[in-house]
Amino acid sequence: MVKVFVPTAPNPTTGFFLIVPSSAAVTTDLTVEEAFKMIISGGIVTPAALDGRLAAAWSSGSAAGEDSSPAGVQSVVR
Numbered sequence: 001m002v003k004v005f006v007p008t009a010p011n012p013t014t015g016f017f018l019i020v021p022s023s024a025a026v027t028t029d030l031t032v033e034e035a036f037k038m039i040i041s042g043g044i045v046t047p048a049a050l051d052g053r054l055a056a057a058w059s060s061g062s063a064a065g066e067d068s069s070p071a072g073v074q075s076v077v078r
Contacts, residue, residue: 009042 002025007015028050030038037045 007039009039012036012039 001019002022004018004020004025005015006018007013030047030050034047034050038047
């Protein structure tokens, strides 16, 4: 199980705390700055490297288990 804080835009001090299976999480190598750019922009600003990794995870279904839709993927910033 992985503990995930999902901040909400435009105020990243609020959000949701989730506990999800490790298989449902995609680990990223985002910097804190890149993560906050994504949060503040509401996901419009996304690093190209992350787009490729998420697309690969969605197509293989590995990040979302049986559900290979983008809605099933949780991104984890460590």
